[in-house]
Amino acid sequence: MLLLELEEQIKPLSQADKQELFRFLARELQQEAVVTEESPVQQDGDFQPDPAKLRLLSAIAPRPYWPLHDAHEAAKTLFELKGSGGVPVI
């Protein structure tokens, strides 16, 4: 319930404040992955953070519309179309 209320309070925050909060919560989540002598270092696939915290993080996390730096197939397709004239100009 507390986290639901927090979501509503977070929504109107500025992007800068959201990013600050995001970094704080990310550090909090990271600290939950405790490494001890008995348990080996948890890989990303093993770590199960609190779902409520994850939902809160996703509500404030920056939403990039890219990275398009790994859009290799799209670039290759466009490049081939450019060379073949396969896409007419509208």
Next chain:
Amino acid sequence: MHSQQFLYPRDPERPDELNLPYIPITLSSKHRSLQCQALLDSGAKVNVIPYRVGLELGAPWGQTPAIHLTGNLEKVPTHAIGVMTRIGDFAPHPLLFAWTQSKQAPVILGLVDFFMEFNVCFFASEGVIEIAPR
């Protein structure tokens, strides 16, 4: 070939802050022209235009080759289209865009094929972008 300079956009309320390198461009089709701000993104493999821009230009959705983007646009249907693009005082040049059905994506000028057709220098510390056709 001569180059042209564009200024990094500035927020009047935060004049000392540097924003992303958006430049004004004009996209034209047989039906109409549209002025918009485009992000110069040398980290983007392709050019991108959002759904509404393609519609406003009168482009036919779904009648050109489909392409597959990545990141937040990975699951969004996208097609390749060619659009006459005018940048500054340079002659209009046909560029290929990934026309995405995303409504939020900005107009992006990326490696294929904006940075193949234009040379760009970012003088971010001076708030200036210099562009010249290749």
